Amino acid sequence: MSQYALSQGLYIYPTPAGAYYAVCSRDIDKSRQFLRNLLLEPSTPLLNIENLQQLMGQEDEQKCLELLHHCQKLGWIQGLPKVLHYPDGTLEEILPGLLSTLSENGKVLLADQQGFYLASQGFPHEVAEELSALSAEIATVHERRSGLLINNMGLGSHAWAVVDVFGNSQVGFWPLFIGKNRFVLAISGIPHFNQPEFVSLAWVLTSRYAIENR
Numbered sequence: 550m551s552q553y554a555l556s557q558g559l560y561i562y563p564t565p566a567g568a569y570y571a572v573c574s575r576d577i578d579k580s581r582q583f584l585r586n587l588l589l590e591p592s593t594p595l596l597n598i599e600n601l602q603q604l605m606g607q608e609d610e611q612k613c614l615e616l617l618h619h620c621q622k623l624g625w626i627q628g629l630p631k632v633l634h635y636p637d638g639t640l641e642e643i644l645p646g647l648l649s650t651l652s653e654n655g656k657v658l659l660a661d662q663q664g665f666y667l668a669s670q671g672f673p674h675e676v677a678e679e680l681s682a683l684s685a686e687i688a689t690v691h692e693r694r695s696g697l698l699i700n701n702m703g704l705g706s707h708a709w710a711v712v713d714v715f716g717n718s719q720v721g722f723w724p725l726f727i728g729k730n731r732f733v734l735a736i737s738g739i740p741h742f743n744q745p746e747f748v749s750l751a752w753v754l755t756s757r758y759a760i761e762n763r
Contacts, residue, residue: 553614559628560593561600565743567625568751572725574707579605580620587626588755593633635756636749643753644668648734650746656737659750660684662730671737684722684733725751728759 563571563584571584586604587594594600601613620626636643648657649670656671664685669677687709710721723734732754734740 553618555596555598555614556628557596559596559630560632561587561596561604562593562627562629562633563587563748563751564624564627565745565747566623567620567627568748569742570623570625572727572751572755573723575726579616580623580625582606583616583620584625585755585759588752589759591635591756593629595632596628636753640667640753640757644750645670647746647750647753650744651734651741651750652736653738653741658735660733660735662688662732667732680720680735681733684735687722688724688731688733725754727751727754730758 567584568588571581571588574581583605586606590604594604598610598613601617602608602610605613605616607613607616617626644659645668648659648668649655651657652671654671658666658669658672658677658680660666660681662685664682666677666681672680688707707724708721710718713719718739719737721734721736721740723736723740725732725734
C-alpha cells in the first residue's frame with residue numbers, strides 16, 4: 550500500500566527552481582524529463598495519477614508518486630488552486646516583460662545559439678549585440694573545455710560570469726537548453742531567477758522551440 554496520498558483539486562506547475570533545473574543542462578534524468586513535459590503542456594494539468602503517468606512516462610503508480618515526492622521535496626514543483634494557461638501573445642510581445650524582472654538593475658537579454666538576441670531590456674542596441682556574440686563564444690569555449698570543468702573539477706554548471714574583486718557577478722551568462730536549442734540569458738548584476746516570470750519564460754521557450762524539435 551502506498552505511503553503517499555495526492556492532494557485534491559490542485560494543478561501541477563514547476564517552481565522557479567524546478568524550471569531552472571529543467572532547462573539548465575542537456576543531461577536527462579527522470580525528474581528533468583517530468584519537468585520538461587510539464588512545460589510542454591498548454592495549461593497546468595490537474596494533479597491525478599493518470600496525468601502523472603502520462604507526464605512521467607511511467608505506468609507504475611507507486612513510482613510516479615515517489616518521483617512526485619522527490620520533486621516536491623527538492624522544491625521543484627508546486628500545486629496551484631486554479632488552472633494556469635500558456636501566456637497569450639507573440640514572443641516579441643511576451644519576452645520583454647518576462648526578462649525585466651530577472652535582473653536587479655533591469656539589464657538583461659536573451660540570445661540564441663548563433664549569438665543574436667531575441668529580446669533585450671536595459672542594454673543599448675550595440676551593447677546587446679556584442680553581449681549576444683560574446684555569449685556564443687563563451688559557449689564554444691565551455692564545450693571545448695567541458696572535460697576539465699565537469700570531469701576533472703566536478704563543475705556541472707554551464708554558466709559563466711565576469712566578476713568584481715569580491716567575486717560578485719558584474720555580468721553573467723546563463724544557458725537555457727530547450728529541445729535541441731541553446732539560449733543564453735545575459736544578466737547585469739545579480740540574477741533574480743526566483744520569480745514566477747522565470748517559469749513563464751521557460752514555459753514560453755519550451756512550448757515554442759521544444760515542440761518544433763519533436
